Amino acid sequence: MSFNSLAYILYLPVVVLVYWMLPFRLQNWFLLAASYFFLGFIHPWFVALISAISAINYLAALVMKRWPHRKKSALVTAVCVSLAILAIFKYANFFLENVNALLKFVGLSTFAGPVSILLPVGISFYTFQALAYSVDVYRNEVDAQKNFLDFSLFIAFFPQLVAGPIERSRNLMPQVIRSRHVHPEMISHALLLLVWGFFKKLVIADNAGLLTYKVFSLTDPGFYLVWAGVFTFSIQILADFWSYTDIARGSALLLGFRLSRNFDHPYLADSPSDFWRRWHMSLSYWLRDYVYIPLGGSRCGHLRSSFNLLATFLLSGLWHGASWNFVLWGGYHGVLVLLHRLYRGVLARIPWSLPGVAAKFVQPGKIVLTFALVCVGWLMFRISDMERLVHFFLLRPWQPGNDFEVGLYIFWLGLLYSLPIWLHGLGHLYWSRFGRDRARSPVLLMGRPLLIGLLFAGIFLLRSPEPSTFIYFQF
Secondary structure (H helix, E strand, C coil), X not given: CCCCCHHHHHHHHXXXXXXXXXXHHHHHHHHHHHHHHHHCCCCCHHHHHHHHHHHHHHHXXXXXXXXXXXXXXXXXXXXXXXXXXXXXXXXXXXXXXXXXXXXXXXXXXXXXXXXXXXXXXXXXXXXXXXXXXXXXXXXXXXXXXXXXXXXXXXXHCHHHCXXXXXXXXXXXXXXXXXXXXXXXXXXXXXXXXXXXXXXXXXXXXXXXXXHHHHHHCCCXXXXXXXXXXXXXXXXXXXXXXXXXXXXXXXXXXXCCCCCCCCCCCHHHCCCHHHXXXXXXXHHHHHHHHHHHCCCCCCCCCHHHHHHHHHHHHHHXXXXXXXXXXXXXXXXXXHHHHHHHHHHHHHHHCCCCCCCHHXXXXXXXXXXXXXXXXXXXXXXXXXXXXXXXXXXXXXXXXXXXXCCHHHHHHHHHHHHHHCHHHHHHHHHHHXXXXXXXXXXXXXXHHHHHHHHHHHHHHHHHHHXXXXXXXXXXXXX
16 A cells, blocks of 8 residues: 555544554554555565564564573574565565576576566565664663564554664664553644645655656657756655655654654755765664674774775665666765765864855855765666666766757756755754754744645645656665
């Protein structure tokens, strides 16, 4: 079931109404059943898969607590089995394709063609969430959950099930095992998140997506068209993924749960490192805590630290999809972060700093430069055909063509669609600059109903004629 479907619009109010009519323990039973219904709405066998991953990590955690001398073997078993399931469904054809290419290169016979495997929605998200729980139990950071019902709900909680955020057990599990409550301010905030999320998806992301599709469906778009399409894709993917998180957080709030933020205005980042502190934060912190730091982090020499960082970013790229363009995208961002670290190291040796006024002029330039570098990465993310990607990077920059006016037109359309996001970002800068508490601001509290009404009107008047599925459903 997708958030931007009529089925979900009808499903959510029914679930919320029935949920609050039940006592606490029955609430968890009902939520688990509702979550499995949500996941298995189209393909019921998806429920068997998430139940298997839940059972594996639940049992591994109990073994770790019951027999401490077997902690390592229990963790290794949980990690290997969970990752094996993920690899079979997500990477089997990628592995087979590359093995066949290697065999063909050396002149040996190849295996059979691609295997028909349907990728279960959300498998990367709930697998990483389950693995984080097992690792946390191994590290004695959380207790093993004895109630399988509660643990299953922690893994399968439907608002964040398909595309995150990837919740930590120390944040979501206490909310699962304790009674919840809701008050008017939570409902108001939830409704604003829901409407703002639907607006970003149906108005911004889907309209920008139409422009992007028209550009990249051309056989050989020109230089200006390509980069105008990259700009509209940068707006599409931010609005699309951010909208999912907002709808997930709003849905959870109506049920008394508070989910983590997954975005913090990433296009206002002033460096590659800052971008990854703002973009898909739950995945960034997951990779930091469960990959980068265990590899040694920055505690070792510069060469080893650089290797750890690049390995983490390459894994991030591979997590996004079974294709070399995602690996290239991850490596590209890893190199950007390394270059930024080198740049900071050089500046640290200079015994002077810019005056306050000059620094204010430099900051916008750093934001624009970071956004431009991120857009270069989005071209790698968007084009899965490596030959076509190389063509765009190596040939098109030297052949600008005569498509400047068309490219400029698409750019301005993309900028117009994205205007609410930029205004939201400027508002964020204002409130953070003056240290205001936006959640308790009387102006915002009084204007919230009006804002919800305006967003509703915008959805009805400006929504895209061709709605699309969420981009991160494929991951």
